Amino acid sequence: MTGSNVILKMRLWRLLAALATIAVGITLRLTGYEVGLPYGLVKYGGSMLWGAMVFLLVAAALPRRLRLATGLACAISLAVELLRLYHAPWLDAFRLTLAGALLLGRIFSLWNILAYLIGIALAGFLDHRLRHRHRH
Numbered sequence: 001m002t003g004s005n006v007i008l009k010m011r012l013w014r015l016l017a018a019l020a021t022i023a024v025g026i027t028l029r030l031t032g033y034e035v036g037l038p039y040g041l042v043k044y045g046g047s048m049l050w051g052a053m054v055f056l057l058v059a060a061a062l063p064r065r066l067r068l069a070t071g072l073a074c075a076i077s078l079a080v081e082l083l084r085l086y087h088a089p090w091l092d093a094f095r096l097t098l099a100g101a102l103l104l105g106r107i108f109s110l111w112n113i114l115a116y117l118i119g120i121a122l123a124g125f126l127d128h129r130l131r132h133r134h135r136h
Helices: 003-031 039-061 066-083 089-095 098-103 110-135
Strands: none
Touching: 003 039, 003 098, 003 110, 039 066, 039 110, 066 110, 089 098
């Protein structure tokens, strides 16, 4: 397989993994409480999945620069969480929508930052393991 085919395959895998992560995260957030899952699992599991999704999307865009992708995923996650400290009527109105709640969240939390970082680390670890498994 040529180098460009490997890059294309890695990008495709990461985009599909990001879509699957989005589907699991939305399902968890929308149905987790109704099926009796614990608050912490729904709240912080969703945040971990959000961090993993950010990593996968950035890594798909930068398939050969995974350290940079990891750093950017951390920076994006931190920036989105810090954005919750800024309040403007239009932004608060967007946060009240389902899309706004899922994309930006509503309330600042240091625990969310930790959950994002754990999600990024786990996604990066799994990505690394899968790439090395296919090399051998």
